Amino acid sequence: MFYVALKIISYDKVRSFITLLGVVFAVSLIFAQMGIYLGLMETSSIIIDHTPGDIWITSKNCKNFDFSQPLPEYLYYHVLSTEGVQWAEKLIVTWGIIKQKEGGTEQVEVVGYNPDTGIGGPWKMKIGDSRAVKNGNFTIVDDSAKRRLGDVKVGEYREVLWKRLEIVGISQDVKSFTTAPIIFTSYRLAQKLDPNWIGPDKTVFVIAKVSPKYSVEQVIKNLKKRLKGVDVYSKESFSMKTRLYWTIETGVGFSFLLTISISFLIGMLIVGQTIYNSTVEHIKEFGTLKAMGASNFDIYKLIFSQALINALLGYFMSLIITLLSVKIYEATEMVMVVNMWVNVLILGLTMLMCLSSALVSIRKIKKIDPAILFRG
């Protein structure tokens, strides 16, 4: 049946081309939307995901990584002395204003980390060393910030929250979800940059590593028992919480879901209409097969095979287009995720789109009026 379906498709080249174009359009759009969405989500929790440690202690009702409240710094010592904690580290995430070289200001997200351990700091350096922010008014700017901050160079000075900071390194891959560039400073400098909000006795997160003999769940339980007025998350759940916040609370997820749904629907309509037209055109031939003993199922196989061929051809062409366009997205500083998981999911969606679009034709076959066979 697959061979017959292939012959039917290749016979009507114009119609098949239009169908294929429709599938490619819809599937490429789904690839792009899903890839960009996952890229954004990856970016939103990128620092959590790249920071060693198993547990994050945050302020009560913290919604995400970017907007957490300060905590008393002494909690760090409580965490450190809790049973099952191997080590703990403090991390500050706050917001600041940076003065542009040519005037004007930009908002930046300031991440203050301990340069001795590097925990919470940049994990990939293009220029310099992540420990270079120690003991001074130093900062590391991410390479992706160039679009907003201009051509930043090591050795240059920039004013952040009214303090003159020297750029001592350029990090890589720390793209910001909020579009405000991420800059790194030492933990102590971050406390001084915003003394009214953070101050010398406050931190924003405490990150803990679980000792090998303990489970993460067990240590979370111990920490929750010991610490009051804070939230305790595993690294994975805090990462997910951040991603879900941006997905649900901001409508980003809905907007992407809507576009994916519309693309799915467009693809379904195009494939459905073509297969339906083809079925109507071949109704007498199908009827003849049915009259000669072919079951409805035999004919369904033929129709579903046509849908499947459209799905597979359309999918692989879209995949090629998507892989080629990833570089273009990267050039615009957008992150587009195309991995095996996404590929399999979209293959499933494409098959579902094409096969469900064939259902209208199936209905037509089911209701073939035998009388049509006897009309010349």
Added chain:
Amino acid sequence: MDAAIVTKDLTKIYAEGRIEVKAVSSVTLQLNEGEVVGLLGPSGSGKTTLLSMIGCILRPTDGSIKIYGNEITGMDETTLPNIRKKYISFIFQGFNLFPALTAIENVLLILKLKGINKNVSNQRAKDLLTVVGLSERMHFLPRDLSGGQKQRVAVARALAANSPIILADEPTGNLDYTNGRKVMEILRNLAVEQKRCVVVSTHDNRIEDIFDRILLMEDGQIINEKRRLS
């Protein structure tokens, strides 16, 4: 001769709103293996309706139909395809060949649906297309064949299925006299040779001599029966 088809008081009434039209009325007949039967009559006489009912694709309003002893009037939609698959093939006025498939592929498709082995199918399809005079054109698409050639493919397809009953509805309707006669002669010779029961619905009086038996229909009833003088 064994009875291939037996009908008793076969009736079909079409309801159009409150109006009832009796398309076939109390037809009782027996059609046997190895005979070629012509169903003749003017347009609207009920030939096609009768053919549809004995072909198990239209349910009668009343009466009974037996195909090789199987009472089919009470059978459900899941059983009927099996009866058709086992016993019945069709030839239609409009040929109904898949335009995307070559002559041989159109024949092979039926064989595939019947679950016949690929090698056997290939040989049978080639043999039959040769018998109907299309050995040179078996790899042609229907669009590259004449009307007569297309109908010969349809005949080969009907015979390929090895069904003991072949029902043909106006098989010469789209053909000129010479081609129509040629197709009918091929059909007759093969049917007699292979002991098939062939029922042909037609209003073409010029091919009367092809049939062993002629059933003349009018207003849904068989009003006359003529037998061929051997």
